[in-house]
Structure formats: structure tokens, C-alpha cells
Amino acid sequence: MILYIKYMVSLRCKMMVEQELKNIGLHYVVVELGSVEILEDITLEQREALKRNLLKSGLELLDDKRSILIEKIKNVIVEMIHYQDELPKTNYSDYIAEKLGYDYTYISNIFSEVKGINIQQFIIHHKIEKVKELLLYGDLNLTEISYKLHYSSVAHLSNQFKKVTGLTPTFYKKLRRKRDDNLENI
Structure with missing residues (x-):
């Protein structure tokens, strides 16, 4: 199961999320910027506890699909610019669309609508x-x-x-x- 977390943009955030998962008894496969893959299904009580604990640290567990997509877009961009040694040789729109598996026009329109600025x-x-x-x-x-x-x-x-x-x-x-x-x- 994959959980999506808003504002998770640094290694420190990843470490904090890992600790919160351990605290509520969840086992993770991988923790990446903006997402966590856990081994088991999460109960409603665990979800609420995780949501509450993440909020204390300024992070937010996401539920709706649009918010999840926006976070995925942001995380691809943050990772591309801040955590790769070299930027991609292709243009950014192709890179983002390929990474996310969506048409760029679709993700660009949603991003602009929700964030109030365009991806560029x-x-x-x-x-x-x-x-x-x-x-x-x-x-x-x-x-x-x-x-x-x-x-x-x-x-x-x-x-x-x-x-x-x-x-x-x-x-x-x-x-x-x-x-x-x-x-x-x-």
C-alpha cells in the first residue's frame, strides 16, 4: 500500500516519517520524497494516528487524488533539481510526463488550477x-x-x-x- 505525504521534501522529513511509522507499528518497504510504501494495510486508527503525528511536524497525509497528483508533480521537480547531480537532457515537460505516466497538458492544467502558478x-x-x-x-x-x-x-x-x-x-x-x-x- 502506498501513502502520500504533503510537504515531505528533505531527508530529515523521510527520517521523521520512518520513525512515525515505527511508532504506530507499520513496516515500510521504501520511503521516498512524498510517498511511503508500507507492507500491510493501514487501519483507520493507525491512519488517524499517523495523520495526527505528521501534522505536528508540518507534514500532511493526503487522501484525495488531485492533491496526491500535485504532490507527485512537486516531488518530481524537487528531486530533479535538488537531488540529482545533473538535470535531464530532455525538456522538463517530457521528463515530468514520463516520470508520472500522465499527459503533460493534463498535469499542467491541474497543477496551474490548484497551485495558482504553472509548472514552469x-x-x-x-x-x-x-x-x-x-x-x-x-x-x-x-x-x-x-x-x-x-x-x-x-x-x-x-x-x-x-x-x-x-x-x-x-x-x-x-x-x-x-x-x-x-x-x-x-
């Missing part, structure tokens, strides 16, 4: 978050980051970054360095 905008926001991470913690320069994240040019990356954050990538990095320096001097 969601991808851009996550790519910018990845750029921030790489700028702050990586050894890559802006040219290498733009190549790694499949931007057509550094200018394209910089324009998107500024549109989303209001800052240039260079200014963002300097601001963060200055803040870190100030914290060290306290």
Missing part, C-alpha cells in the same frame, strides 16, 4: 533556490552554475535570478558574505 514557474523558483545554494556553498562560479542548470547563458540566469529575488546573483553572494562576516565579528 515552479521549476524556475526551484532552480533559483538551487542557484542560491550553489552560490553560497559551492565552488562553482556563475558560468559553471548556468551550465549545470541548463541556462542558455549567464545573462539568462542573472535575469531570472533578479526577476525572482530582486537581486543580482553577485550582489546576493556579497550580501550573504557580508552578513556572515558580521556574525563572525560578534
Whole structure:
């Protein structure tokens, strides 16, 4: 049986879900971002206990099919951008449709209707978050980051970054360095 969990986007979330499953006596086969495969059928009492305990940690057990599909879409995107060493060579719409086994137009329409933004905008926001991470913690320069994240040019990356954050990538990095320096001097 597969259970779907909203807001499960990190390794820490996975560990927390594993512990909650153990606490209520459920055995899992695999815990992935956004979903858990368990060996046995879940009783109503176990489901309610899991739902209650997950909510305490900011996670939500999903029941309706649309919400489950939205979470699957989000998890494919988060995994694609944040947890793979390299982005897919195909275009994102083909990649997402293939991963989920749905027509892209169908999932795109549902996503836009429920989330209020389209899938491409969601991808851009996550790519910018990845750029921030790489700028702050990586050894890559802006040219290498733009190549790694499949931007057509550094200018394209910089324009998107500024549109989303209001800052240039260079200014963002300097601001963060200055803040870190100030914290060290306290």
C-alpha cells in the first residue's frame, strides 16, 4: 500500500516519517520524497494516528487524488533539481510526463488550477533556490552554475535570478558574505 505525504521534501522529513511509522507499528518497504510504501494495510486508527503525528511536524497525509497528483508533480521537480547531480537532457515537460505516466497538458492544467502558478514557474523558483545554494556553498562560479542548470547563458540566469529575488546573483553572494562576516565579528 502506498501513502502520500504533503510537504515531505528533505531527508530529515523521510527520517521523521520512518520513525512515525515505527511508532504506530507499520513496516515500510521504501520511503521516498512524498510517498511511503508500507507492507500491510493501514487501519483507520493507525491512519488517524499517523495523520495526527505528521501534522505536528508540518507534514500532511493526503487522501484525495488531485492533491496526491500535485504532490507527485512537486516531488518530481524537487528531486530533479535538488537531488540529482545533473538535470535531464530532455525538456522538463517530457521528463515530468514520463516520470508520472500522465499527459503533460493534463498535469499542467491541474497543477496551474490548484497551485495558482504553472509548472514552469515552479521549476524556475526551484532552480533559483538551487542557484542560491550553489552560490553560497559551492565552488562553482556563475558560468559553471548556468551550465549545470541548463541556462542558455549567464545573462539568462542573472535575469531570472533578479526577476525572482530582486537581486543580482553577485550582489546576493556579497550580501550573504557580508552578513556572515558580521556574525563572525560578534
